[in-house]
Amino acid sequence: MYTIETNLAVLATRAKEKEAENDAFGFFLKGNNLKEDVDGLVQQLEASVSSQIDCTACGNCCKSLMINVTEEEADRVSHHLQIERAEFDQKYLEKGSSLMVINTIPCHFLEGSVCTIYEQRFAGCREFPALHLPDFKKRLFTVFAHYARCPIIYNVVEQLKVSTGFFS
Numbered sequence: 001m002y003t004i005e006t007n008l009a010v011l012a013t014r015a016k017e018k019e020a021e022n023d024a025f026g027f028f029l030k031g032n033n034l035k036e037d038v039d040g041l042v043q044q045l046e047a048s049v050s051s052q053i054d055c056t057a058c059g060n061c062c063k064s065l066m067i068n069v070t071e072e073e074a075d076r077v078s079h080h081l082q083i084e085r086a087e088f089d090q091k092y093l094e095k096g097s098s099l100m101v102i103n104t105i106p107c108h109f110l111e112g113s114v115c116t117i118y119e120q121r122f123a124g125c126r127e128f129p130a131l132h133l134p135d136f137k138k139r140l141f142t143v144f145a146h147y148a149r150c151p152i153i154y155n156v157v158e159q160l161k162v163s164t165g166f167f168s
């Protein structure tokens with residue numbers, strides 16, 4: 001029986017211990033002999049793992065990721081907060097030549113482990129941990145970049161090792 005792990009310190013230790021194993025799993029997934037529908041398995045596992053993890057008790061993505069913001073999103077959130085766009089930009093954004101990002105990590109809008117603008121949150125926030133996206137096997141670099149950050153990703157990957165036959 002698999003036990004869900006949510007302790008971030010444990011995840012960090014396991015990520016170090018499992019570095020070689022995870023490299024081998026990546027090669028295994030990309031191998032030609034794998035018959036399983038990996039995207040289908042990942043989506044099933046994500047549904048199961050997500051139902052057992054309370055993101056409002058974690059919030060680690062909001063505490064550690066850089067969040068991109070589009071013009072439309074900045075307009076929408078500033079309107080929601082009832083402040084002028086110029087004030088919103090000055091308080092919350094850092095602007096590069098082509099990108100805007102939230103100017104703090106953790107994100108300004110996190111209180112404790114809860115998003116205070118949840119219904120208005122940005123596309124990147126909605127997408128993470130992105131396990132519903134197709135072509136999991138082509139996104140392994142990103143998946144493993146977040147493996148120790150996100151308990152959903154960690155537990156999906158660990159169970160995927162079993163369901164694909166990697167641990168046979």
Ligand code: SF4
Pocket residue numbers: 061062067107108109110111114115116117118121122125
């Ligand atoms: S906007 Fe909300 S969901 Fe997005 S990073 Fe900030 S706190 Fe997290």
Ligand code: SF4
Pocket residue numbers: 053054055056058059060061062128129149150151152153
């Ligand atoms: S998506 Fe992952 S990192 Fe973000 S709050 Fe949920 S479990 Fe934590």
